[in-house]
Amino acid sequence: MGRILLYVVLIAAVSLVAVWVAEQPGDVRLIWRGYLLESSVSMLFVLVMACAVLLAFAYQVLNFVLSSPRLIQTTRRNRLRANAYRSLTRGMVAVAAGDVKAAKRAVRGTEDFLSGSPLHLLLTAQAAQLEGNELLARESFRAMLTDPESEFLGLRGLLVQSLRKGDKKTALALARRAFEINPRAEWVLTNLIDLETVAGNWPDAEQSVIAAQRANGIKPEDARRRRAVLLYQRAQIALDQGDEKAARDLAKRSANLKADFVPAVVLASKLLASAGRLTRARKLIARAWQSTPHPELSSALVEISEPLNEFSRIKILEPLMSLKPGNMEGHLALASASLDASLWGAAREHLGEAAKGIPDQRLYRLMARLEEGENQNDAAARQCLLKASRAPSEPVWKCRECGEIANNWVIQCHSCEGVDSFEWGRGTNGPNQGATDELLFAPPFKGT
Template sequence: MIRLVIFVLLVLALGYGFAWLADRPGDVSLLWEGQLYETRLIVAATALIALVAALLIGIWLIRLVITSPHSVKRYFRSRKRDRGYQALSTGLIAAGAGNALLARKMAARSRSLIRADQEPLIHLLEAQAALIEGRNDEARAKFEAMAEDPETRELGLRGLYLEAKRLGANEAARQYAEKAADQAPYLPWAAQATLESRSQAGRWDDALRLLDQQKAAHVFEKPQAERLRAVLLTARATERLESDPTGARDDALAALKLVSDFEPAAVIAAKALFREDKLRKAAHILEHAWKQTPHPEIAETYVRARSGDSARDRLKRAEKLEAIRPNNIESLLIVAHAALDAREFAKARAKAEAAARIAPREGVFLLLADLEEAETEDQGRIRHWLAQALKAPRDPAWVADGFVSQKWLPLSPVTGKLDAFTWKAPFDQADAPTEDHAALLDTALKTLPPVGTSVAENAEKSLADRAIVEVKAAAPVKETAKSTELIKTEQAQNRDVKIRPEQPFFGGRPDDPGVKDPKAQPDDKSRLRLF
């Protein structure tokens, strides 16, 4: 575009100059070797310009002739390079599509057209073709050669890392990832792999240091980096809770500053503060976390903050949590459990049924079964609630890659991924279509069998059974050690039944009916005799 503008301006300037000369006529005289040459000004200017143009064209032609061999050579070399890059592009596409034969053919063609030291992608194409054909040793050798070249070092380390992971050589994969992270901390795959490997080894300090480097290199976004740092700090606090409560407290509080609604950090911070007898501060942390996200671990830690509290004291603390987050299933459940421990069955039943109306899940029905066992001891009602629990969805738990854990873990035990656990219902039950929870509970209450025996009758029966057992245990051994014959005699006398002598179990012979006893079976004259 700029050249076109310059050309137009030059033509305009030349035309304007000729027009200016045409408006001002004159003659030009030239005396050369005694000869006088005269011509008009416009003709002289035209001849001068034509002479300059001819001179430039001549110089161009001479230069073209001189540089023609190099130009021809450069043309054929460029054409060959274009063909090589075309073959390389076709080979990479074939390798991505899984066509090993075409990829190998295009790799050989591109190597013959382009020098491998000038184009490192040829090594990548050959390595990919070897991987597709199953020649892993050759591919590994290619990746090692690429790792030695500064231009392709990152690509070679990436290939070696993936090969080590495929073979299950986790230690070799860790070394490749750490080498790549040290030389290029901006690589996301190396950063993630190195963080996970150091976390699996429990090297929390090294993992935090590496995370700071990667944050400075903008590998992770700020929210993601803060989340990962909070996870690492919480994991280190969990490990230091028994040996160093002060350090665990500092780590957990630092994690809470980064992620304020991180429940494991709040629980660890509260437990560390409990060990330092700072109950008020720990309770404030748990209440703040409970207000943001009600979690059963927070509630359990809060209710059982002091080991010497009575059941009614724990019930009061549970009711305080319910006041912070009313009409919440976790609030209702913690109050119901505390009321059951305090033997306040009416309150426990009301809270449990209210929780079932919100979300009828397994833990709610198990709580109702425990309540029936403690209050009525009616096995029919207990089995009814247990049957409801079998059909109900499971309670939320820490889930990562299909693995269900009752406590939070920083890493997935399946894949080793950092910060993989989430609090949800296992097996994607949370995504299932929800039904009318109130209707389900009403149906369960309608089909609940009535109480077979009252609490008072059960208590009297248990006391009577206990008294009988005590009387039997206190009776002398002589009175209870009567012989079998004497017991049978007394029973027969009470019933006015004559004792018959014992007969052997096998009786008499099959062909001998024996002699009838006239006393045992008197003769009846009115009876019809056949013989």
Template sequence: MIRLIIFAILVLALGYGFSWLADRPGDLSLVWEGQLYRTRLIVAAAILIALIAAVMIVWWFIRLIWTSPHSVTRYFRARKRDRGYQALSTGLIAAGAGNALLARKMAARTRGLIRADQEPLINLLEAQAALIEGKHDEARQKFELMANDPETRELGLRGLYLEAKRLGAHEAARQYAEKAADQAPYLPWAAQATLEYRSQAGRWDDAIKLLDQQKAAHVVDKTTANRQRAVLLAARADDRLESDPAGARDDALAALKLVADFVPAALVAAKALFREDKVRKAASMLEQVWKSHPHPEIGRAYVRARSGDSVTDRLKRAERLETIRPNNVEALLLTAKAALDATDFGKARAKAEAAARIDAREGAFLLLADIEEAETGDQGRMRHWMAQALRAPRDPAWVADGFVSEKWLPLSPVTGRLDAFEWKAPFDQVEGPVEEGSVLSIDAALKSLPPVREAPSATMADAPSSPKVASPATNAYVMELEPTAAKPAPSASAASPQPAQREPELRPFFGGAPDDPGVKNMKLEPESKTRLRLF
């Protein structure tokens, strides 16, 4: 486009010059070797321009003839190079498609048309073909050649890193990733891998420094960088909690500034403040986090803020959290547990049932079973609630890559991924069509709840036991009661004399069959004893 504009400007200038000369006629005289040559000025200008053009054409022709051997050689070299690049492109496509045979064929053709020192992608093609064929040693050699070449150093380091990860050589993989991150911090894979390796080693300061470099190089966006920085600060605060509570507090509060509802940072900050006797500040901070994220660990930390509080005071603190987030499952369960500790069974039962109506999960039914055990001690009702808990979904927990942890961790123990843990329900139940009646309902569970069994009175318990005859309609067994030392067993016949009371003989048990009645001892079981039978 620029050349076209320049050409148009030159043509316009030339035309304008000829028109200017035509408007101003004149003669040009030249005396050469005694001869006088006279012509018009415009004709002389045209002859001069034609002469310049002829000289240029002659010079171009002479230059063309002089450089023709080099031009011919360059033409054939370019044609050969184009064929080589075409073969290289075909080979890379074949390697990406998994066609090892065609990739090898195109690699050999490319190497015959293009030298490897001129085109380093030939090593990449051969390495990919070797990986497809399972020749990992040959592939590693090619990646090492690429790692030594400045043009393909990053590509070779990535290939060596992936091969080390495949073999489980984590130390070698860490070295390749750190080398790539030092030379090119803008590489996302190298920076992320180095960040995870430094976090696994507990080098939180180096990890935070690397994350700042990634953020400055725009490798990660601002939101992701703030989240990962909060995770690293919370992890460092957790490590420093025992040795440096003040430093742990500062790190945790800095993490909360980046992510306002980050529960692990809030818990570490609360523990550090509790150790500094700043209970009110810790409680205020926990309340702020509870408003945005009602987490059960936040609730437990808030309720047990003061170690010397009574169960009634803890119940009041739980109720305060419930007023902040009313009709919330975690708040209701927290109040129910505090009421159970305070032996306020009515409130505990009401809150637990309300929580189960919102979310019928395992923890709510287990809490109802604990309430039954503490209040009534009825085994039947306890088994009923525990059976409901077995059918209910599990409570949320810290889950990362299928691993369930009792507490939050900065890294996944399965993959080593940073910030992998999430607070959610574990996936341990088989998904499938919901059968009729399989959906849990607290109202249905209350309807099917067995009534409370009345406990036997003290007088009935102290009264002497007598043989009981079960009715055939009840399908019960007859229990034969042995006489006690205090009172002899009553006889079926009043006229028959009572046998003399003697001390029972201790007989060792030698492991006979449990269903073997053994040989009847007439001395220990006299014939005068009456047996009551159903049949």
């Protein structure tokens, strides 16, 4: 509206000036090379105006002609860019959908405009991985390392490749570099913790856990567990090197971080007891027993207390029952100790209580010992052993990743290389049917 008003005012002004000029008296004479040109002032005005318009038009035409190559180039470039980004989008979608052909076509589509750019390299690497061309993928990831903008992404690609190949050494170097660039990224922290742990760099691994904790890249509970595990490993090394004091301090720190981490509690209590601090050692075991009643804890309690005879062994174990009343592990430990002391009544009572839980092979083996010891009833003992063969197996240290079973807790599974993957639990879920007939005719079981 404002613009229209401006035009109207402008036209009115020009008309007024034209009328004013036309009304002006007088004429113009021009003598040029012997010619006389005569005209009115208004005609001269019209001529000057026409010349000005002509010149302006000529300038526009010249300007257009001179700038057209650049214009054509810019237009072509814009078209290429639009096509490249369209291909890139299609490529990402194709990679996500697992369409190899479309992904490769998209890579070719990005070559004209985005060749060598981080996005082009990433798409090339992903398409190559999809196709199974790990060599091309690695080359693309490596090329990404030269650009600070894409280095982090390139490191991740190479790290995943190294882990897949089982090349932990290269993976660790890559994770360390990635940590330098971004110490807060979750994938960097979790990989770094595992790789430093697997490499046996316990203090570095612990530092990674602390960094992860600061960056909220690990749950506080998981961080405590991992730090406890690492401190326990350091304690074992100190012990192997004969430095009992350092081992004791490290094991204590581990047990304090994770009161239910049985291997550390057992080691710390044994080292404390050998240093004459029996009360503190017993307290550590008692605290762990309250949350995790574990046969290794009751065994350690007996070992550090050095019982004089079978009866004092029962006295040592009895406080565990008041810490966790009704717990099956406590009853089994006391049943076994009662059998050793030939206290048949007490043994039967504890076995009866233990049977209220999930009876496993240990319970039936102890019952067989009772039948054999109290009544010398071999037939009843064999029946118990038959039941044992059909009962769920006793708890063991078992890898939650691959099911591998170990006698003691270890930091890394020998089978699947899982880190801190051993858990205390049932070895097999179902009854052990295969051993039934064999056990039926086996001699009476001796010992637990």
